Amino acid sequence: MLKGKKVIAIGERDGVPGPVIAELAAAAGAEVVYQTTECFV
Amino acid sequence: MDLENQGTIKQLVDEHGAADLVVVLGAGELEAIKIAAETVTSGDPAYAGPLAGVSLGLPVFHILEAALKDEVPSALYEEKLGMYAMLYDSAELSTTLGGFRGGAG
């Protein structure tokens, strides 16, 4: 799902934040082209 | 989804093409996950942002889905996401997001 893909990581402050998704996606062999964290409050 | 993010995603599709792009979500609640998934597949359900009426059809996953877990080195996964494994139903996430992925999920 991730290896060799270009990943857009949309995290959330009260869920899993963007940088955490990005780190894991990169470790899985993806290229992270964008990562962000949404804060709903 | 935040309007700026919608604009950025649209730009990224223009720049990279949709073929290799994958959206990975981290939202905490099912409702928020569904809204984000809908936004990057069939368009902004709130009809407010740049993706209103735009069907990008991007493959969308949640970082806590089992299919993704298998691709991440397990020690790193445990360190970063071990806590969440107790809180989320990975199968439920897969079913929910599978619906947005159509046959691809």
Add this chain to the structure above:
Amino acid sequence: MRTFPVIREAALVLAHMPNLVRYGSKPFREVQQSNGELLARLRPRLRDYAAALAYLPNQVFLGNAAPEALKEADRPWYAKPVPEARRFGAFGEIMPEEEFYCLLRRADQFDLLWLREEFLRQAEPQLREHPLLAAAGAGEGAGGTKPKGRDLAAILAQIERGAAMPLEHGGEVVGCIRRAHEIDPSLWCEVLLENLATKASGALALRHLLQRLEVEPGAVSYLLSCSEEAVGDRYNRGGGNLAKAIAEEVGCVNASGSDVKAFCAGPVYALVHAAALVQAGVFENVVVVGGGSLAKLGMKCMGHLEKEMPILEDCLAAMAFWVGPDDGRSPRLRLDAVGKHNVSYGASPQGMLEALVVEPLRRHGLGLCDVDRYAVELHNPEITEPAGSGNVPRANYRMLAAIAAMRGEIERGDIDAFVARRGMVGFAPTQGHVPAAVPYVAHALPALREGRLRRAMFIAKGSLFLGRMTQLADGMSFILEAREEVA
């Protein structure tokens, strides 16, 4: 026995401002983009004062009901008005719009806010009956003589030439907020209204605090404002020191002050700084004050409109806390158990909770179950859920319980029980820094004094990444403890 500073008292206030909802950041932009169409949809969904007063989460915020009341009450809360709701509560009050407009005017020293003569004639006497604002000259500050009310034509002329935004009440224009500079966005009317709203609501909270303590304004040594607004001009955007403006407004003539800013975690930082200043003997006492956030009004209005609900984000909320040396009776703020989020922890929530909760407890040989009650982000879920933003306190409590389970301090199957026992339902309006754990201080103080609680922990998070200067998360925590030596 080592002594620690105490929080002697807390005050919480609301100002019900339905006609300012349109100037919240989200509605403001949407109204502009829809050419006003949204405003027509918003208006019929705004609550009147009686509805906001009888709204159970607001009564909990004011201390007329315990947070536990929300656990038992069926939703939707807005459809079940509290029968004997009171304006003045154990912690403060919910002020009606017409009075708060007058308070905004009193807080204005630069002729920014104009109100109509007829409106003032009707509303000002109401304010003069207010137990805390009756004193002659209250709030007149150092602004000199206030100009009289304005006539409608003058107000409309200001609005017409784009130099002011209308202030409405009861379906008509009752005044306007004027810009202070034509080309400096930091001094445009929308920004000045934000800043004035923060100043006036923060000052109101401080007045309630002083009344509850029965101390004169002159007794305050130092103020820390943890309000989020960026007071300043274009050369000093966010320059700040709203603390001093609030001190002046309330007549704290022997006080100085400054601001502590850290997004929503600001109030917890400010309370820790206040306690440290007292502990070090720098100041005899420090008041922490947080004013209301106009920008957050109507933030989830699109969700509320879609679900055909009332617009629930119609109140400014403000708070004030008195931090002083050990008085032998108030709950102590354990400065030796403050949790901080180091840079190395990055953005991981797991790391955040380790840093803010596990580590400070471990320092004292304690575990997560040694804290009777946790206060996290206390956003009212009835506001956030209809907009697809989830139940923020519940998400945070569940993460806390998961950490306890990972550490083997509770069984995995007891996560929900941990949340039910040591958490609470969110009762605070979505006013940014205000819901960030600290409103529960007002509820916890009597509970800790009366022995209903031994130890409460306050955990706040700040979304630093929103400012685009770092991807880091942030947060801080402290423990309030009952008198007997526990740790």
